[in-house]
Amino acid sequence: MVDHSLPTKLVSVVQHNDQHGSSVPPIYQSTTFKVGSLEEGASQAYDYTRSGNPTRTVVQHQLGKLYGVDASQVLAVSSGMTALDMILRGLVLNNSAHVPTIIAGDDLYGGTQRLLTHLETRNHARVLHVDTTNYDSFVKLFKQQPQVDCVLLESPTNPLLKVADLPRLCKFIKSTNPGCVVAVDNTMMSGMLCNPLHFRCDVVYESATKYLNGHHDIMAGAIITRTPKIAQDIYFIVNSTGCGLSPLDSWLLIRGLKTLGVRMYQQQHNAMVLAHWLENSCGFLKKSKKERTLTRYVGLKSHPQFDLHKSFNSGPGAVLSFETGSFEHSRRLVSSPKLKIWSVTVSFGCVNSLISMPGKMSHAAIDPALRQEREFPEDIIRLCCGIESIADLQEDLLEAMVDADIVELRDEGRIIYNKLNGHLASNTIGQGELPNIYEEFFGQNGIKRHCLLTSRAKL
Ligand SMILES: Cc1ncc(COP(=O)(O)O)c(C=O)c1O
Numbered sequence: 001m002v003d004h005s006l007p008t009k010l011v012s013v014v015q016h017n018d019q020h021g022s023s024v025p026p027i028y029q030s031t032t033f034k035v036g037s038l039e040e041g042a043s044q045a046y047d048y049t050r051s052g053n054p055t056r057t058v059v060q061h062q063l064g065k066l067y068g069v070d071a072s073q074v075l076a077v078s079s080g081m082t083a084l085d086m087i088l089r090g091l092v093l094n095n096s097a098h099v100p101t102i103i104a105g106d107d108l109y110g111g112t113q114r115l116l117t118h119l120e121t122r123n124h125a126r127v128l129h130v131d132t133t134n135y136d137s138f139v140k141l142f143k144q145q146p147q148v149d150c151v152l153l154e155s156p157t158n159p160l161l162k163v164a165d166l167p168r169l170c171k172f173i174k175s176t177n178p179g180c181v182v183a184v185d186n187t188m189m190s191g192m193l194c195n196p197l198h199f200r201c202d203v204v205y206e207s208a209t210k211y212l213n214g215h216h217d218i219m220a221g222a223i224i225t226r227t228p229k230i231a232q233d234i235y236f237i238v239n240s241t242g243c244g245l246s247p248l249d250s251w252l253l254i255r256g257l258k259t260l261g262v263r264m265y266q267q268q269h270n271a272m273v274l275a276h277w278l279e280n281s282c283g284f285l286k287k288s289k290k291e292r293t294l295t296r297y298v299g300l301k302s303h304p305q306f307d308l309h310k311s312f313n314s315g316p317g318a319v320l321s322f323e324t325g326s327f328e329h330s331r332r333l334v335s336s337p338k339l340k341i342w343s344v345t346v347s348f349g350c351v352n353s354l355i356s357m358p359g360k361m362s363h364a365a366i367d368p369a370l371r372q373e374r375e376f377p378e379d380i381i382r383l384c385c386g387i388e389s390i391a392d393l394q395e396d397l398l399e400a401m402v403d404a405d406i407v408e409l410r411d412e413g414r415i416i417y418n419k420l421n422g423h424l425a426s427n428t429i430g431q432g433e434l435p436n437i438y439e440e441f442f443g444q445n446g447i448k449r450h451c452l453l454t455s456r457a458k459l
Pocket residue numbers: 079080081082109111112158185187188206207208209210219220221
């Protein structure tokens with residue numbers, strides 16, 4: 001049988017038994033379901049929407065396709081943070097015999113940091129942070145602990161875009177301590193570009209609010225587990241607390257998932273062009289003290305972990321960030337009235353392009369002292385590319401950079417002069433350069449492969 005590629009699988013929604021054969025699954029906006037007979041009551045598929053709902057079941061099937069697993073290994077919940085909360089409560093915090101030890105990265109999404117700090121300060125868990133993108137540091141810390149109950153991984157990190165070697169880390173953890181729960185936050189890649197279950201982690205979750213839905217009109221979380229048993233343990237808490245995804249939001253997520261392939265294709269294309277343009281033509285190339293470029297994107301050859309990222313992901317995604325070198329100039333850029341397309345908004349993975357200053361927005365929940373300790377660049381600007389025309393996105397950003405006094409246009413706009421670091425470059429990316437950009441990531445057959453990006457199995 002032909003194994004269709006992911007975009008094809010997500011477009012078709014066949015796991016619903018509508019009596020009228022509707023093309024689109026119905027929204028079962030019903031709290032309760034009649035009991036056929038008292039004998040059957042207990043074994044009926046649905047009785048109460050907190051416990052299960054047919055529309056939620058359909059979205060769980062679709063999410064299962066994304067990760068190549070059965071729907072019995074999937075749970076759709078009310079947000080990405082809920083997903084993490086359910087995983088921790090269902091698999092890690094459920095042992096009253098001791099306070100569990102959790103190891104997590106040191107460049108975490110602000111909300112994740114907030115939840116872990118909450119657990120730590122109430123002595124519900126001992127939380128250790130380490131640079132998970134440095135394999136040796138991670139192994140050293142892991143081995144120093146008498147017992148590690150859970151490792152939380154994320155790659156690339158948000159917003160510094162550092163890459164954790166997920167296959168190697170999972171292999172090390174599982175071979176050292178098979179009982180340690182390995183959870184991966186896959187929001188930055190989505191199941192379209194990376195499937196951490198292939199590396200034998202126990203559970204993957206995503207903020208489905210982002211790429212999976214893609215339209216900024218729902219909050220949702222997806223939990224995908226290695227075995228049905230793991231899903232059952234988490235389901236117990238989901239059912240007990242009532243955070244399963246609502247029927248309407250499940251339906252919207254089913255719809256959003258249908259276009260994940262084309263959205264990711266276009267968003268990623270825009271991110272690739274923009275990252276090269278920022279680095280080469282806008283002067284955000286200059287090496288900082290730490291010998292890294294000021295434009296951070298895992299699809300750029302200058303990214304220190306470009307090859308590592310490429311080795312286990314099928315694309316670089318649509319989030320990039322860059323540092324101007326000056327907090328004040330970054331602030332002026334993000335506040336510029338010239339930004340007409342780029343919306344100053346948190347979140348990513350949406351059809352609209354978003355610009356933000358993580359230190360003031362998505363990562364403001366992290367104590368400023370902790371951000372400083374972790375050398376979080378306060379001038380960092382995050383760009384989350386949408387599906388708009390790339391030429392419009394470039395022009396909009398350029399006008400705002402001029403307005404913020406970061407760059408100056410010379411020679412009728414043909415030359416960009418970066419006033420902050422004196423870099424001089426030509427404004428546009430020539431059409432001839434585009435195939436090279438793709439080839440860098442996708443290999444010789446660059447564009448063709450980029451078009452097939454969604455078909456992990458075939459890459
Ligand atoms: C990497 C990452 N994980 C998890 C979350 C939490 O997801 P949600 O906002 O859907 O709760 C977010 C953003 O909010 C995120 O950026």
